[in-house]
Every structure is written in C-alpha cells, then in structure tokens.
Amino acid sequence: MSTRELKHAGLNLQQTDPKTHEEAESRVFGFWVFLMSDAVLFALLFATYGVMLSGTAGGPGTQNVYEMKSAFIETLLLLSSSFTFGMASLAMKYEGKASRISVWLAVTLILGLGFLGMEMHDFVKMIGEGATPERSGFLSSFFALVSTHGLHVLGGSIWIVVMLVQLSVFGVTPAVKTRILRLGLFWHFLDIIWVGIFTIVYLQGLTP
C-alpha cells in the first residue's frame, strides 16, 4: 500500500503488517464518529446561544462585554497551533524521530496554553465588570458555549502532555502513532469550532 492510498494523513506504519494498519484505520474512523457527535453538542450550544442572544435582562449586552482585540489574538494563537500540530504529524509520518515530534507538540502545547490564558483573562475581566453567568440568559449561554470549547482545549492540552510522556517512555510505536493521529484530528476539530465561535459570538456580537 503506497502512502498516497492511505486513508488518513500522518499514518505511516511501514514496518507493521496490514492487520495493524486496518485496525488503526477503524480506530481513526471511530474517532471521527466521536468528533461528529461532539460537533452536534457544540451545534446545540450555538443554537441555545442564538435563542438567548436577546435575553440580556437589562444587563450588559454583546457590545459591552466583547473585545475584538483579544478575540483576534486568541484566534491567531489557535490557528498557528493547528499548523504546528500539522508539522508534528509530518515529522511523525516522514521522519519518525521522537525528538522532532516532541518539539512540535511542545510548541503546540504552549500556543494552546497561551490561548487558554487569554480566555481566562477575558472571563475574569467580564466577571469583574459584573457580567457573570447568572446575570442573564445571554451570559449563561455565552459562558456555556465558550467555556465548553475552552474545556476541550484544556483536555487536548492534557492529552498532548500524556503523549509527550508516552513518546519519551515508549518511543515511536504504532500505538503511540495512532494516538497522536487521533489527537491531531481532535486539535484541528477544535480549531473549526473556534471559527464558529469567533464568527457567531464575537464578530456578530460586535457588529452594530
């Protein structure tokens, strides 16, 4: 099976038998099914946000609490982390050296943590201004949606740490490879959800 025919980018189990390959492919497909069910969860949080948008109960509205600058920086952090994860996938597929993969994963982790730090800073500032989740339906749905995404990024960051440990303990084995592959799908998927969040939440909210 040549690399071009591979079902999933990043999968390169050259020294293994076809059976390992097939197993890896069905696991990756299973992970896609999970990702799509997660997408349904996010879609309903988006729908809730859309319904609640006008329910400010006399409290702060979108124009008062959103900041375009920090949303833009957060977006840049997450976009570049998607690219650095891509570089980790390429290093895994073509070089297979644990050190190179670890460096790119570490860069991705730093960008992800930077994103989380910015988001926490935003939340603390909003809460300090009295825009707490219990203030109105709008703010409840805002925090539910954006912090669910934040928790996913946190989960992804913990997963990166686990994979860094596994890389140093087990080396680049087929099992570790498919785990990093699935982590990659998860990370790129979170980026897609963020495209929805910065458009529907931040940019729409800041449109006069």
Next chain:
Amino acid sequence: MNQEDRAEYRRELRSYIIGLIAALVLTAASFATVHWRLFSAPTGILIAIYLLALVQIIAHFRYFLHIDLRKSARDDLQLILFSTMIVLLMVGGTLIVLFNLKSRMF
C-alpha cells in the same frame, strides 16, 4: 527518505502551508469587515462574515484534516456530510420553533 517519500512530504507540507495562509487571510478578512464596517448595512456585514467562516471551515477540513473528494476519504466525508445534515436540522429547527414562539408571545 527515498525520492517518492520526499515528493510526498513536499506535497503535504505545501498543503499545510496553504491551509495556514488561507486560514489567516480569511480570519483577517472577517475581522477587518467588522472592524472597519466594510458594508454600511449590518446585514451585509453578517452575510460577509458567515460566508467567510463557511469557506474557512471547508479550508480547514481540506488542508488540515485532509478530507477531500478522493475515494480514500469518502467514508469520512459521508460521515461529515450526514452530521452536517443532522446539525442543520437541529439548529434550524430550534431557531425556527423558538423564534416563532417568541413572536407569538409578545
């Protein structure tokens, strides 16, 4: 790395770089549209940023997640399209039902 692998490597590297540039350009265009109010009507701005987001999501699927029309990615593509249909039904249904209810209550 042999010759074939090297060519493949370059092709994939190019795909990630195209993805990054596309994502940055589309994001910048979205923020610029809102920041400098490139359309006078709010509806114009909203339509523009929604279209840009749609293109960006497709670009992410294509260049970062490697989903395309090639036969090998067909299963994933079908799963994604089916999920998209479910999402549109649920989100669209929620918005229609609740906004209809709201307009009848006031």
